[in-house]
Amino acid sequence: MQNHKKYPPTPSQTVGPFFTIGLSSTDAAGGLASPVTNEIAGEGEEIRIRGRVLDGNGDPVPDAMIEIWQADSKGSFTNCEFMGFARSETGAGPDHCFQFKTIKPAAASNLEAPYISVIVYMRGLLTQAYTRLYFSDEAEANSKDIVLSQLSEARRNTLLAKSQQAADGLSYEFDIRMQGDRETVFFSV
Template sequence: MHALVRLLDPATETTGPITGFGPIGDSEHVLTHQCAGTPIGERIVVSGQVLDAGGRPITRNLVEIWQANSAGRYAAPADHYDAPLDPNFTGTGRCLTDTNGWYRFTTIMPGSHRSDLRCDAWRPPHIHFSIMGTTFNQRLITQMYFPGDPLLREDSVVQAAPEPQRSHLISRLDHAIGENGWARGYRFDIVLPDVPDPPAEHGPHTGASADAWQTPPQTIGPFFAPALLRSHWHNSAPENDPTAIELTGTIYDGARKPVPYAMIETWQPDPGATSNGHFTRTSTGSSGHYRLRTARPRRTPTSADAAPHIALSLFTSGLNDRVITRVYLADDPSGNATDPVLAAVSADRRHTLLAHPEPSSPTTRYRFDITLQGNDETVFFLV
């Protein structure tokens, strides 16, 4: 693998998004009340604060979770484990943090899930967390585990986290969070990477306890679709926008095989400040192919030398942390010639950042394949 390229002008990546898509329903954070019946299993409450690295609470921020049911099976088509499904449990939830950065979910204790790596291996009970952060470079996906589980010692995903930070993936029993006689409580605080200038609305510094650590990222796994995908989230451009473009392509591994069940997110701020920017989220599904629609990128006032581009994140099974790249349009040679990021990339790899017009629709559809390893590996950035 190539080393990450340090991003010299990260202006795009140090802006939003914050809250994701659309309004959040009243029951989305109560996974025990989402269906007509009562789900099977032990009820638990999971709550905590979302903080930046300075200990400041991150407010009104989108937190999403997904998990297996009490039998260890996800309500996802990609999960072929033969444990029973629970018709009254979706395993997915969303909420916004409050003015002090707190989130809260009521759910069911997940069961152990059979690992795809070995038929005799079992993953410890866990809950996947997705946190948007206030900027694109704060974006985090991680997993929460439960204290005292013997499977933690032999789980390859847990052990892949740096040893000093591993304990920060494990929740702690907290009776104050639970509901007496009805549900046990677990506290799980989440600390995101810092940004150069945290927005003032984060609130005052609340203490130095968070300065020494950050919640480690964890692999997204293949079962995120029910929680993180909606039919319209791949499209951030208004339907009547004649300048919108479609971005399409395939994700490849080092053997040039398509990568299934990868998740792609793109972001570009609105240079005219007439909207909240353009954020998309889509998946490669089982085919390794993705398609999304967004606004045609334009120059931004904060980075006058930068060519129009789109920031892109890729999450997939086996990657403990996402990879970050940029998409430049190949039919803008004069703009690309002045871009400091492209200039910092070696000439023989620069082409991996260019999206090329499709012959069938040369002004609105572009192809951008991503290669995770190998001789033609896409350039990924250190932000």
């Protein structure tokens, strides 16, 4: 690939324990809330995503930040009318869950299943970690997906969000395991 990276990137550093004052849309007082919220609006099927971040002891992390980025309901990442980026903190909700309200993305190509890109940040994490959320109720698309089909079943399962029909509509449960037998697959992008 033709890349002329003359300039090395500025090194990453942890978000630390106090990031919500600067990065939350709900925690910052005095009109200084972040414009990045935990909701994505657009045409399509409305869904909710919730989950926990679990550390090496299996304990939920109360001070993690999760960001998501997704295509719209037609599978486009470049729709100017659609902002497919959002952020949520595990400290904001009950049970140390992150929570998003969004719309279900469509597959971006016929070699891919629908997915949402996920970025994990927390105190103790010096460099952000990228993963992806795929939908458990898209079994056929998942079986042909260019990423999932190259993973073992155990590894693939770490990327599947479980669908649940709740009173307030379709929701998906997606726990992120930083370590352990079922450590989530993380990607270098």
